[in-house]
Amino acid sequence: xxxxxxxxxxxxxxxxxxxxxxxxxxxxxxxxxxxxxxxxxxxxxxxxxxxxxxxxxxxxxxxxxxxxxxxxxxxxxxxxxxxxxxxxxxxxxxxxxxxxxxxxxxxxxxxxxxxxxxxxxxxxxxxxxxxxxxxxxxxxxxxxxxxxxxxxxxxxxxxxxxxxxxxxxxxxxxxxxxxxxxxxxxxxxxxxxxxxxxxxxxxxxxxxxxxxxxxxxxxxxxxxxxxxxxxxxxxxxxxxxxxxxxxxxxxxxxxxxxxxxxxxxxxxxxxxxxxxxxxxxxxxxxxxxxxxxxxxxxxxxxxxxx
Ligand code: CP
Numbered sequence: 001x002x003x004x005x006x007x008x009x010x011x012x013x014x015x016x017x018x019x020x021x022x023x024x025x026x027x028x029x030x031x032x033x034x035x036x037x038x039x040x041x042x043x044x045x046x047x048x049x050x051x052x053x054x055x056x057x058x059x060x061x062x063x064x065x066x067x068x069x070x071x072x073x074x075x076x077x078x079x080x081x082x083x084x085x086x087x088x089x090x091x092x093x094x095x096x097x098x099x100x101x102x103x104x105x106x107x108x109x110x111x112x113x114x115x116x117x118x119x120x121x122x123x124x125x126x127x128x129x130x131x132x133x134x135x136x137x138x139x140x141x142x143x144x145x146x147x148x149x150x151x152x153x154x155x156x157x158x159x160x161x162x163x164x165x166x167x168x169x170x171x172x173x174x175x176x177x178x179x180x181x182x183x184x185x186x187x188x189x190x191x192x193x194x195x196x197x198x199x200x201x202x203x204x205x206x207x208x209x210x211x212x213x214x215x216x217x218x219x220x221x222x223x224x225x226x227x228x229x230x231x232x233x234x235x236x237x238x239x240x241x242x243x244x245x246x247x248x249x250x251x252x253x254x255x256x257x258x259x260x261x262x263x264x265x266x267x268x269x270x271x272x273x274x275x276x277x278x279x280x281x282x283x284x285x286x287x288x289x290x291x292x293x294x295x296x297x298x299x300x301x302x303x304x305x306x
Contacts, residue, residue, distance in 0.1 A: 003305050005116045005123045009135045009174035017142065017178070023300035024143055024293070030065065031296060037067035039306055045099040046072040047091070048126065049082065049107045054269060054291055055126045055137065059103045062298035071099060077107070089118045096120050101305055104128075122305045130234075131165045131195070137268055138171030140297040144290040145224060148264050152176070158185040158218050160249050161228035161274060163194040168268040169228060173198045177205045184209040185218045189245055191238045192230065215249050220258050227251055227267045227274050252276035259284060266290050 003016075012020070030036050044063040046056050060070045073079045082091060088106065092115045095102055101122045104115055109129030116123040127134040145152055157176065159169045163186050173194070176182050184202065186194040186209060193211055202209050212218060219225065230249065232242040251265060256279060259265075264286040267275060271287070279285050 003122070003301070005112075005119075005125075006135055006301060006305070007112050007116055007123065007125045008133050009138050009171040012135075012139070012175065012178075014178055017139075017175070020139060020297070020300055020304065021143055021146055023304060024296045027296045027299040027303070031299065035065035035067065039063075039303070040067040040069075042066070042068040042100045042306060043098065044068055044070050044101045044103060044302070045095050046070065046103045046126075047076050047080070047095065048074065048103075048105040049076045049111070050105050050127065051075075052105055052126070054294055055105065055134075056103075058291075058294040059124075059126065059136075059298050059302075062295050062302055065295070066299055066302060068100075068302075088114055092119050092123070101302065108132075124301070124305075127167055129167070131170065132167050133171045134167040134268075135171050136298060136301060137168045137294075138175050139301070140294045141168065141172050141226070141266060141268070141290065142175050143297050144266060144286060144293045145264075147293065148286055148289070149223060149262075152179045152182065154181040155179075155224060156183040156185070156222040157224040157226060158187050158215075158222045159194070159226045159228070160187045160215060160251075162192045162230045162234055163188045163228070164192040165231070165234050166228045166268075169194070169226065170198055172226070174201065177202055177207045182207060185222060186211045187213070187215050187218055187249070189213060189238070189241070189248075191235055215255070216258065219255055220260065223260065223263050225251065225259070225263065225265045227265060227271075229270070229272055229274055246273050250274060250276065251279055253278050256282055256284065 103124045103126050105126040106128045109132040111128045112125035267287040
């Protein structure tokens with residue numbers, strides 16, 4: 001199945017997800033033998049207007065493992081002509097002459113859609129705006145759940161932390177809405193609880209969910225805990241509650257004790273104070289395996305775009 005752009009999770013159908021997982025499994029074997037030269041005639045541009053470690057490095061490493069080449073700016077807001085006021089559309093038009101695919105992280109919601117409207121080469125949304133989408137993160141998250149738990153149908157998944165602004169949980173909620181019998185628990189203080197657009201989407205697709213404030217009541221129930229970072233500046237008038245919230249939603253050895261033996265903990269990273277480092281050595285801590293899956297899924301997506 002041919003992809004044109006990757007802009008949002010909703011564009012991924014179940015057959016497309018199945019194909020992606022099959023190609024990602026193949027890419028694991030390619031990766032383990034050091035890569036391929038199959039795409040040595042391709043050039044990828046990474047155009048990031050916001051900071052990134054995993055997304056940018058894993059896309060660039062994925063392109064290198066596929067035999068392709070990479071052109072990049074590490075901070076497009078300062079080191080591209082965006083700093084002089086050039087529009088995103090003009091930048092994309094120009095890059096179309098130089099590259100076969102553009103991986104774009106933009107600071108505005110719909111930055112990727114605007115780019116796709118003027119681009120002849122594929123645009124990959126690598127995260128756009130606060131509370132926008134991050135579809136390739138959600139795809140690698142879904143692939144991680146599939147690899148760790150073998151089936152996604154019927155799983156109970158708790159999203160924890162900043163659900164209002166976190167683009168990864170928004171994108172992953174859309175994807176999970178495509179699977180039968182999943183149950184989603186949105187665990188967060190009211191001020192950063194999941195927004196209505198996602199809840200309405202889940203209602204429309206008859207996906208069971210609950211919004212709760214208490215983490216400890218949910219932890220023993222679930223197969224997956226998807227932890228995210230709470231940022232003080234996003235709490236608005238409740239910024240004074242930051243320390244309390246961090247403590248309430250913290251995952252440490254005590255929380256592990258009430259988790260099911262088969263359950264896993266995920267996190268898109270970067271992590272600050274929301275998971276204790278003592279959890280890292282527990283086999284249920286899946287977040288570094290999740291980060292490794294990023295390169296496999298991004299190799300698969302690039303190969304499906306070319
Ligand atoms: N998960 C994620 O998007 O990480 P980066 O911001 O480091 O790319």
